[in-house]
Amino acid sequence: MTVLVFIDPDYPAGRIADAKLPQLFATDLGATRGDGIFESLLVVEGKPKKIQAHLNRLASSAQLLELQIPSQQQWLAAVDTAITAFGQPDAVVKLLVTRGIEGRPNPTAWVQIFAPPALGKQQRESGLDVLLLDRGYDSDLAQRAPWLLLGAKTLSYAVNMAALRYAHQQGADDVIFTSSDGRVLEGPTSSVLIARREGEKKRLVTPQLDAGILPGTTQGALFAAAQQAGWELGYGPLVPQDLFEADAAWLISSVRLLAPINRIDGQEIGSTQDRTELSAELSAILADTE
Structure with a gap:
């Protein structure tokens, strides 16, 4: 099972999306140009490991790309929502953000959570x-x-x-x-x-x-x-x-x-x-x- 939680200003804790349905626009610059950044981290016994270090590195990558990204509070809220929805104690979490849909000013940002690979x-x-x-x-x-x-x-x-x-x-x-x-x-x-x-x-x-x-x-x-x-x-x-x-x-x-x-x-x-x-x-x- 995969859970997706998009960071959306209308949803303070993040918006859960159906991972079985298309969610990303074909014109998103993450898809067309790979213009974006990400982080991956483990969740162990329901707790994300070293999340502050990953948020700091995400911010550093964003600075290098001159990319606007959500606040750390928004990421933390979305991660909590994803962990709760996933319902398993151990998982892998990805934080992903792209420059967004071509011609629009806002980035696309989401959290993805899934089972750790064997x-x-x-x-x-x-x-x-x-x-x-x-x-x-x-x-x-x-x-x-x-x-x-x-x-x-x-x-x-x-x-x-x-x-x-x-x-x-x-x-x-x-x-x-x-x-x-x-x-x-x-x-x-x-x-x-x-x-x-x-x-x-x-x-x-x-x-x-x-x-x-x-x-x-x-x-x-x-x-x-x-x-x-x-x-x-x-x-x-x-x-x-x-x-x-x-x-x-x-x-x-x-x-x-x-x-x-x-x-x-x-x-x-x-x-x-x-x-x-x-x-x-x-x-x-x-x-x-x-």
Whole structure:
């Protein structure tokens, strides 16, 4: 079951729409040009996880696109309505907003809620085989060309989905993008993490954001909690060799959460024991975050 709740000034708590009927105008710029933004988050036991971080990132994306979006209060009200109408304790929520119908000034904004995909749990438990793919631009491009919207979570995910299809055709599960000058970036729908053990010390590292990487809400929450648990933190720049030399590596996202990487380009990352132990420890830390 899918529930749709549109943000409508005539409905303070949001307007529930029939997901089995057409709801989006064919002239909506989200459909015709991919001109819009979105966020995805988990609902666990009826409570949306890290929703403030997602609302903040939605606002940041909107600023990059010069896009007018509803207030945070309107989003929160619509999310509450969607969760109540869905009626299940665990779910995935999407917040979506487009520039609206062409020629009209108002955006189209709605909340979509549905059951969590089974694949996420499977990949958390079994791990991933990943390919490194060149994203086709260097790590300085985001600063030179802000109009490319690197670092915004836009609806234009055609390239990301093509990368995943390519990986599946090659027998892999997912992708880590690299820049043309050799830096590790991110996955099509995830952030990259690696762990290193140095004696009794444990260090968690993610790529720097200055290369146009989308700031990871779940990665940020894990970093804050891991630091409280005694982990050291680091921010790239990372190169592929750092991945191959890590004791463990993961792709992390709001819906799939922490998925260990078994192999990159066919090469095993760390050992089974390290992946299992470190994944269990970090997953427990992540589970305690709001």
